[in-house]
Amino acid sequence: MVEKLHLYLLLGSKKGGTFEKKTKTPMARARFSGLEQASQHKPIDFVNPHAKSSEYYGSHVFNQKAMREYMSKEAYESVLSAIDKGNKIDRDIADQVATAMKAWSISKGASHYTHWFQPLTGATAEKHDGFFEPTSDGHAIEKFNGGMLVQAEPDASSFPNGGIRNTFEARGYTAWDPTSPAFVFGSTLCIPSVFVSYTGEALDHKVPLLRALQAIDQAATEVGQYFDKNITKVNATLGWEQEYFLVDEALFNARPDLVMTGRTLLGHSPAKGQQMDDHYFGSIPERVMGYMREVEYECHKLGIPVKTRHNEVAPGQFEFAPIFEEANVAVDHNSLFMDILDKVARRHAFRVLLHEKPFAGINGSGKHNNWSLSTNTGINLLAPGSTPKRNLLFLTYFINTIKAVNDRADLIRAAIAAASNDHRLGANEAPPAIISVFIGSQLSEVLDELEKLESGKMSPEKKTELKLNVVGKIPEILLDNTDRNRTSPFAFTGNKFELRAVGSTANCSASMTVINLIVADQLKQFKVEVDGLIKGGMKKDDAIFNVLKDYIKSSKAVRFEGDGYSDDWKVEAAKRGLNNTPDTPRALDFYVTPEAQDLFAKHGVLSHVELEARYEILQEEYYKKIQIESRTLSDLVKNHIVPTAIEYQSILSQNVMRLKEVLPADSFKRLSKEQIDMIIEISERISKVLSQADAMTQERKAANQIDSARDRALAYCDKVKPYFDTIRYEVDKLELLVDNEMWPLPKYREMLYIR
Ligand code: ADP
Ligand code: MG
Numbered sequence: 001m002v003e004k005l006h007l008y009l010l011l012g013s014k015k016g017g018t019f020e021k022k023t024k025t026p027m028a029r030a031r032f033s034g035l036e037q038a039s040q041h042k043p044i045d046f047v048n049p050h051a052k053s054s055e056y057y058g059s060h061v062f063n064q065k066a067m068r069e070y071m072s073k074e075a076y077e078s079v080l081s082a083i084d085k086g087n088k089i090d091r092d093i094a095d096q097v098a099t100a101m102k103a104w105s106i107s108k109g110a111s112h113y114t115h116w117f118q119p120l121t122g123a124t125a126e127k128h129d130g131f132f133e134p135t136s137d138g139h140a141i142e143k144f145n146g147g148m149l150v151q152a153e154p155d156a157s158s159f160p161n162g163g164i165r166n167t168f169e170a171r172g173y174t175a176w177d178p179t180s181p182a183f184v185f186g187s188t189l190c191i192p193s194v195f196v197s198y199t200g201e202a203l204d205h206k207v208p209l210l211r212a213l214q215a216i217d218q219a220a221t222e223v224g225q226y227f228d229k230n231i232t233k234v235n236a237t238l239g240w241e242q243e244y245f246l247v248d249e250a251l252f253n254a255r256p257d258l259v260m261t262g263r264t265l266l267g268h269s270p271a272k273g274q275q276m277d278d279h280y281f282g283s284i285p286e287r288v289m290g291y292m293r294e295v296e297y298e299c300h301k302l303g304i305p306v307k308t309r310h311n312e313v314a315p316g317q318f319e320f321a322p323i324f325e326e327a328n329v330a331v332d333h334n335s336l337f338m339d340i341l342d343k344v345a346r347r348h349a350f351r352v353l354l355h356e357k358p359f360a361g362i363n364g365s366g367k368h369n370n371w372s373l374s375t376n377t378g379i380n381l382l383a384p385g386s387t388p389k390r391n392l393l394f395l396t397y398f399i400n401t402i403k404a405v406n407d408r409a410d411l412i413r414a415a416i417a418a419a420s421n422d423h424r425l426g427a428n429e430a431p432p433a434i435i436s437v438f439i440g441s442q443l444s445e446v447l448d449e450l451e452k453l454e455s456g457k458m459s460p461e462k463k464t465e466l467k468l469n470v471v472g473k474i475p476e477i478l479l480d481n482t483d484r485n486r487t488s489p490f491a492f493t494g495n496k497f498e499l500r501a502v503g504s505t506a507n508c509s510a511s512m513t514v515i516n517l518i519v520a521d522q523l524k525q526f527k528v529e530v531d532g533l534i535k536g537g538m539k540k541d542d543a544i545f546n547v548l549k550d551y552i553k554s555s556k557a558v559r560f561e562g563d564g565y566s567d568d569w570k571v572e573a574a575k576r577g578l579n580n581t582p583d584t585p586r587a588l589d590f591y592v593t594p595e596a597q598d599l600f601a602k603h604g605v606l607s608h609v610e611l612e613a614r615y616e617i618l619q620e621e622y623y624k625k626i627q628i629e630s631r632t633l634s635d636l637v638k639n640h641i642v643p644t645a646i647e648y649q650s651i652l653s654q655n656v657m658r659l660k661e662v663l664p665a666d667s668f669k670r671l672s673k674e675q676i677d678m679i680i681e682i683s684e685r686i687s688k689v690l691s692q693a694d695a696m697t698q699e700r701k702a703a704n705q706i707d708s709a710r711d712r713a714l715a716y717c718d719k720v721k722p723y724f725d726t727i728r729y730e731v732d733k734l735e736l737l738v739d740n741e742m743w744p745l746p747k748y749r750e751m752l753y754i755r
Contacts, residue, residue, distance in 0.1 A: 053300045060108055061303040062101055062182040070100035082178045084233070086214070089178060094146030101182055102131060102144040105189035113144060115152045115174035116190035118205040118507055120160045120617050124335050125195075127152075128188055149191065150176050160617045161203050172197045177206060180332045183302050192332050201610050205509035206328070208605050212513040213328055215520035215603040220373055220381065220397070223523050226530070226540060227393045233376040236516050239324030239496070240334050243365035243504050244341060245316050245353040246288060246754060251746040252351040256640075260632045261625075262355035262505075263420070265724065266641070268732040269361040270749035274314050282311055285754050288318065291348045295320070298340045304333045314363040315752040324370060324496075327516070331508045334367075338505075356503045357423035359748060360728070364424040365504035369511055372496040373397060383495035384474040388467035391474045392544065396526070399447070399548045399555075401497060402437050404522035405490055406555035408514075408599070409435035410579055410590035412490070412499070415514040417587035417618070419625040421503030426582055428565045431489030431501045433587070434573045434580045436560040438488035444561065446474055450545070451552045458542055466545070487564030517605050526551075584622045585713040591615050619709040626716040630700050633727060637693045640744040641731050642686055648738045649682045682737055685730045692730070696723035 058065075067076050075096040081087045089097070105113070114126040129152075131142040153173045161172070172195060180192035195204035202208055217234050224231030252258050257265040284292065292309050299306045305323040312319050320337070324330065338354060345352040357364040373381040381397040384390070405412065412435050416425070424430040439447070449470045458466070485491055489501040502511050526547060533543035557576040562569060570580060581587045590596060592615050600606040606614065656675050660668050703715035735743060 057300045058303040060184045060301045062104055063303060066104050070104045072096060079178055091146055094150050098144050098146045098149040101189060102142060105184050106142060108184040109187055110184045110189040111187050113189040115193040117174050117193045117195040118335055119195055124339060161613065172203050180329050202606065205507045208513045209328060209331060209509040211605045212516040216516040219520040219523035222527055223396060224375060228377060230377050231375045235374050236327040237324045237372045237374050238327040238330035238508060238512055239370040240330060240508055241319055241321040241368040242337060243312050243317060243319045245358050246350045247353060247751045249349045249351050251751050254746050256636060257632050261629045262353060263358045265629060265633045266636060266728055266731045267748045268735045270752060274363060284311055288754060291344060291350060295340055295344050298344060299337060302336060304337055316754060327512050331512060334508050354505045356420040356505060363429050366430055366500060367502045367504045367506060369499040369502050369508055370496045371499060371515055380495055384476055386476050388472040391471045395548060396544060399551050400522045400526050401519050403551040403555040404518040405437050406558035408518040409558060411514045411518060411596055413581055413587045414590040415510040416501045416503060417584040418503050418506060419584055419622050420505055422584055425501060431487060432564050433582045434578050435489050437558050438485040438491040438561055440492060446470055447552050450549055453545060453549050455546060457538060517603055520603060521599055583717050585619060585710060585717050588615055588618050616709050619713040623713040623716040626721055630696060630720050633724060634693050634697055637689055637727060641734065642690060644742050644744050645682055645686050645734050645738055648742055649679055652679050678737060685734050689727055689730045692723055692727050696720060
């Protein structure tokens with residue numbers, strides 16, 4: 001039954017012969033069958049409801065416990081020092097690690113291994129190789145050595161490279177990242193890896209992230225030494241919050257726009273959307289709960305510490321969030337998590353929609369990136385403490401972060417740019433495309449006090465007073481829920497900053513690379529300035545206060561405590577000189593300004609060549625996405641919507657003609673008016689839809705003639721995309737006119753309410 005239904009939906013058969021004819025049309029039957037099938041579904045991998053997470057947490061991760069069990073002490077310590085200090089692992093040790101990984105993963109049911117990496121296409125990539133190797137005597141052995149662990153050469157010609165790698169050369173390779181643990185997913189040992197070109201240029205998300213994390217470690221540690229000589233390592237931490245929608249698989253398959261683009265290009269808002277605000281606080285539907293439990297089970301086996309799950313604002317929308325981790329591991333975990341969300345959804349006859357705006361008029365999805373810095377001494381550098389000394393440490397990192405965002409806000413905007421996220425930013429449901437920082441009233445007061453300080457040396461009395469009454473007064477717990485601003489793109493939330501503008505489909509590494517890079521650069525600058533003052537004879541504390549005071553002054557523009565959704569803010573931001581960049585092609589331009597290129601190059605995060613390549617890839621990705629949406633929309637209009645509208649129009653026309661035959665002339669005149677008006681309205685809308693779809697196709701053709709990726713992206717943005725709204729407007733009106741049973745697409749009200 002299930003297979004037949006799928007075949008039926010995929011092939012779009014006009015004759016649903018094997019189905020009970022409960023309703024008139026194929027589409028209506030598909031809707032009905034989909035719901036029925038879904039309600040009967042039993043998860044495949046049913047989880048023992050009584051097992052505790054602690055019994056299987058991390059069981060499929062080659063973590064320290066597994067390493068100790070399977071490896072010699074020498075090999076174990078080499079891997080640990082590679083993780084902690086970035087030391088190289090020599091070939092002999094790599095062989096030992098490989099042997100251990102093989103034995104361990106086979107014990108977990110693995111038959112294959114893969115270098116698991118994150119190319120710039122947005123998904124994770126893997127090419128599986130069997131452990132199995134035939135021997136000359138007709139038997140086989142399981143083989144996996146250090147060479148296979150450390151490096152692999154996938155057929156890389158089909159991954160985007162922005163022109164770095166000549167396709168005829170087609171050689172990129174993946175290399176093991178020992179700082180993120182290997183894991184067994186299904187029957188495959190997955191080895192987190194970087195992906196670089198044959199000549200060593202980064203072709204993935206991970207390389208620049210690792211380099212930025214190194215930069216922040218170094219810069220933040222050096223500044224930490226002012227306060228505590230025991231600070232020898234600083235890790236950036238990331239806790240992501242992932243929003244997503246679930247839709248019924250049968251309904252998903254019947255929507256070519258969801259299948260092709262991940263969002264609905266058409267569809268009238270349901271009578272009941274989210275205006276009642278009843279979904280967020282509502283209980284999780286049972287069918288969804290079954291799904292969530294299985295997602296959690298898979299995550300916990302893989303050591304992904306997901307902890308919270310709940311409904312989100314929109315109907316059909318949900319969220320998962322883990323406990324924060326070291327940023328590189330957290331980024332890997334989020335990529336893996338998105339894969340798990342998708343795989344488990346299919347087992348439950350759901351499809352997960354990670355798109356930022358799957359449904360017009362309904363809240364979109366984001367991925368908040370909670371970011372902080374943590375030391376080897378166990379201190380969160382962005383958490384206030386109970387002593388003035390501790391709080392000066394906090395203020396140092398806090399103010400430097402604000403200064404970094406003030407000076408480089410445009411790079412954050414570039415890092416979150418994507419065709420799909422453009423729907424969300426500035427749409428009054430997500431932070432605006434203007435980057436600003438919210439810190440709350442208590443900390444605003446502290447910064448205002450510090451700003452009033454006179455420059456130069458302070459008297460001992462003044463300093464004591466400052467420490468006691470200003471710095472010492474910062475409350476240790478700042479997590480005051482009344483002082484939260486949900487409209488700010490970069491909000492301080494008591495012990496971390498929360499970047500709330502990241503898109504739900506995004507790989508967190510782009511924003512994490514930028515945040516860590518700009519703060520690293522800022523901290524380096526801070527160190528130079530403070531050292532300069534100390535050399536000039538100033539005491540360390542005085543020097544720190546002086547530089548911080550200057551930063552508070554020079555980074556005021558970016559601080560905003562008001563309503564980020566309001567129009568007043570747009571005007572005010574423009575006055576302050578903050579950019580409001582609503583579309584991706586223009587936001588990406590911030591990546592390739594001379595200052596940005598120098599910044600990336602200075603810290604070895606991305607060379608000019610690598611950054612240019614990335615820029616090209618992102619512009620290409622943008623126009624390709626819009627191109628696919630535009631083509632899909634044309635198809636939907638011509639093959640689905642217009643034929644259906646014509647069919648209904650013809651039924652109405654025939655009816656009117658028959659009425660004319662059977663009714664007396666005066667009755668006909670009196671009673672046919674509304675129906676004739678309807679025929680006219682349908683005709684007009686059909687005509688508009690067709691002419692606009694043709695005009696859009698012409699613009700698309702013109703755009704395709706443009707060679708430069710940026711100019712083509714701009715043409716798609718400015719010339720093609722505006723038709724999406726005008727075409728949609730007419731189609732959504734037609735949806736309200738045409739017989740429900742004939743309408744060829746599942747409707748919002750059917751998709752959004754999970755049964
Ligand atoms: P809320 O859900 O109200 O936004 P929470 O305190 O529950 O706030 O935290 C949300 C996210 O922030 C979680 O993923 C959590 O792990 C993460 N988080 C908390 N502390 C840190 C930190 N020091 N660094 C990074 N992320 C953090
Ligand atoms: Mg949050």
